Amino acid sequence: MKSAVILFPGTNRERDMVAALKKVTDIEPVIVWHAETTLPGGLDLIVLPGGFSYGDYLRAGAISARSPIMRDIIRRAEAGVPVLGVCNGFQALCEAGLLPGVLMRNASLKFVCREVKLEIVNAETAFTHLYRPGQIIRCPVAHHDGNYFADKATLDRLEAENRVVFRYGQGTNPNGSQRDIAGIINAAGNVLGMMPHPEDLTDPLLGGIDGLALFESIATPAREKAA
Amino acid sequence: MKARIIVTLKQSVLDPQGQAIEGALAALGFDGVGSVRQGKIIDIELSDPVNAEARLKAMCEKLLANTVIEDYRVEMVD
Numbered sequence: 001m002k003s004a005v006i007l008f009p010g011t012n013r014e015r016d017m018v019a020a021l022k023k024v025t026d027i028e029p030v031i032v033w034h035a036e037t038t039l040p041g042g043l044d045l046i047v048l049p050g051g052f053s054y055g056d057y058l059r060a061g062a063i064s065a066r067s068p069i070m071r072d073i074i075r076r077a078e079a080g081v082p083v084l085g086v087c088n089g090f091q092a093l094c095e096a097g098l099l100p101g102v103l104m105r106n107a108s109l110k111f112v113c114r115e116v117k118l119e120i121v122n123a124e125t126a127f128t129h130l131y132r133p134g135q136i137i138r139c140p141v142a143h144h145d146g147n148y149f150a151d152k153a154t155l156d157r158l159e160a161e162n163r164v165v166f167r168y169g170q171g172t173n174p175n176g177s178q179r180d181i182a183g184i185i186n187a188a189g190n191v192l193g194m195m196p197h198p199e200d201l202t203d204p205l206l207g208g209i210d211g212l213a214l215f216e217s218i219a220t221p222a223r224e225k226a227a
Numbered sequence: 228m229k230a231r232i233i234v235t236l237k238q239s240v241l242d243p244q245g246q247a248i249e250g251a252l253a254a255l256g257f258d259g260v261g262s263v264r265q266g267k268i269i270d271i272e273l274s275d276p277v278n279a280e281a282r283l284k285a286m287c288e289k290l291l292a293n294t295v296i297e298d299y300r301v302e303m304v305d
Contacts, residue, residue, distance in 0.1 A: 102295045106243075
């Protein structure tokens with residue numbers, strides 16, 4: 001699986017992401033600087049990792065969503081290349097219009113850094129097919145702006161189309177997200193955004209491997225394609 | 228030519244920061260505060276006045292405000 005991890009000024013979780021990707025692929029992930037205008041060819045996955053791009057100036061993810069590389073990311077996404085945005089990456093995907101809604105300041109106004117229970121609501125996506133539907137996994141969160149907001153019509157449509165992929169388990173919603181939404185997918189099923197960090201539970205040394213199946217899910221169809 | 232952009236959260240969107248300010252005002256003994264909403268001000272100096280209002284509106288729509296949750300207002304300062 002050939003993957004690219006996008007680096008914006010202020011991104012700080014790209015190394016965790018690369019380490020997680022290396023567990024499921026023999027091909028070294030490519031780090032792509034935001035000022036580039038073209039991504040490498042033949043990508044099986046584009047990842048926007050976590051961090052604080054541009055210091056969260058204006059709105060979290062707002063400036064990075066207008067970076068030069070973003071135009072090519074949008075082009076590839078529209079062509080069907082899988083795109084994963086985690087934390088700040090999710091915020092940027094919403095700001096770029098690849099996903100609906102917006103991540104607002106946490107309702108508590110506090111930065112939240114802890115483990116939550118995450119329900120796999122949709123286990124039929126390219127990113128989650130190795131989980132069981134309804135499975136509850138452990139997953140860390142670390143963010144200040146994870147409070148998912150969209151108007152009622154958008155929320156109803158996301159639910160009706162089974163596009164809410166992850167929800168915070170009962171009583172663990174850390175940020176006030178509407179309908180406990182932790183991650184959503186686009187209509188075409190190739191762009192996923194989520195606030196929790198699955199890359200940080202991919203090795204027993206980190207305390208668990210609950211996040212590993214997400215990366216294996218993405219890599220499995222890519223491997224089959226290569227075979 | 229100067230313009231001031233005022234970005235505020237839509238009335239339908241909960242504003243926890245405004246609520247926190249409201250609580251702090253009450254704690255300081257300021258009575259009679261109904262509610263507080265907070266937002267941001269962005270001052271822009273245009274070097275070219277041509278089509279200023281349309282360009283400023285486009286800037287708001289494309290970057291300065293996220294219209295899912297925010298309203299904006301453009302004021303020409305001079």
